Amino acid sequence: MRPSARCLAQALASTRSHSVSFIGLGRMGSPMAYNLFSKTLVENEGSARFVVCDARTAVSEAFAADFAKQFPGTQVDIANSPEEALMASQTIITMLPSTPHVRAVYVESGGILPALHKLPKEAVHATLCIDSTTLDVETARVVSSDISKIGARLVDAPVSGGVAGAKAGTLSFLVGGTKTAFELATPTLERMGKNIIYCGGSGAGLAAKICNNLVLGVQQIVVSEAMLLGQKLGLEPKVLASVINSSTGACWASSVNNPVPGAVPDKSPPCERDYDGGFATRLMLKDMGLAINIAETTKTPLPLGTAANEIYAEVIEDDPDAAEKDFSAVHRYLRLLKNKDV
Template sequence: MAVAFTPEEAVLASSTVVTMLPSSPHVRKVYTESSGIIPTLRLLSAEEAKATLCIDSTTLDVEVGREVAAETQETGADMVDAPVSGGVTGAKAGTLSFLVGGEERAFLRAQPILAAMGKRIIHCGPSGSGLAAKICNNLVLGVEQIVVAEAMLLGQRLGLDPAVLAGVINCSTGACWSSMVNNPVPGALPDKSPPCERDYEGGFATSLMLKVRERGIFAWRTGRSPAFEHRISAWRQTSRVTPAALCRWRKRQKASMQRS
């Protein structure tokens, strides 16, 4: 198997290019700068460009994703945004969900490729829709993770056994993915292996969750949510008064919010 050392080499060597990068600036650089994907696509014949499919699984700003997709499509190539959900556990098990945005034709081309890496391939709508769905989902996840961490911490301080409290939450209305799979307290899920059982290594980093939160804040602004300013004010106030939610361990797993 040949190794491509630049985006240009990757485009010239393959009709399908899959990218997954840290954030918006990296996507802009890889796709738009010299020797990037889009300039290289412009060098191809119309037939070669049309035969090319670009799949970007980065979680980035919706507007940036749409701009890059539009520029890519102008070359004749197809492109979809396809951020993933499911975490490290899902990646290892091959059970990731791909949230796809793009034209129907591009989605149908991408579907068998994504199916080799994930279990659920969901067409969310036109370009940027996969990113929008990912950001909304992760906003829910981030809030759930903080609330579960705070509830578990409170329960321990009130004398509850973590496993007992987790059992109560998980058979009650408080049950969620963060409580059932990613509980941040060692021993709370004796039949599972969340990152807290590995000293909080090997999970979704808090720094990445903060990045997703910033994507959500940007989306709230551009989406003209009427309650935007109230949400931001509430978030800032909560961050000041909730020590366990401050994410002091930014480079570690998000479950480390329990470590306060």
């Protein structure tokens, strides 16, 4: 005899309510998942179940093995699809590269939305999705609407703080969604970040993130220009950075992510590792594109944003390997630039 919907819901609730799934184990997702899982273990005195899912199975396997080594006796299950991750947990966090990946994970076959239709109503209503991807606002709102129509909840919760913030658990989460969904998501977000900021309804978190990264993208270029000019004028990078960071030019792009090796000896910016391990230039180019697209829709002038977008595109065109380097590698591009007008 097939179990009734109520019996099935009770069976799912007994496992899903104690389980958290994390989808997307990239540069940001992996340390975010580690902090979430480890702090959940502590807060629940070891009583928790974890599931990971990534398009690269080897990455999921490596994460699960590493976590088990650091927390013996703890099992991290591997889901082969977003549907499996959804079936296993009532709280699902997604950290994906961009809009197409969000559509694939949430909407397409084997994704979260189709899977929700297979669950009993009680299980659907208990489901909370947190998407920390930076994507276009309209797509986020459409996906959120589709999920809420079924009876589940979703918040857009993009982050600020970079890879260093993800590892340290000090990220800022910019959250959009209903107040109820925000309140439900807050305990989970607090295990991965320091500042949890409610920005408004669906898409508001993404709008705030796009505006923030517009500022960041422009700042990183002008800091690179200033550091290059200062060196040409005979200033030591460490001295110039100290002046900027204690004066009106102070910003994260200089004080933390300074693009010149040795300029901020108390930090370890990507430039110290040949620009490896930071926020990829291709992702900054994507975010600048998001800002430009929404600016066109709202008829908002972005002269500096448009210029910055063109420069990041040139960085990648000039050196395709720079696409995966931290976006502060724009300094190297400018330093090597010859006979070309930026």
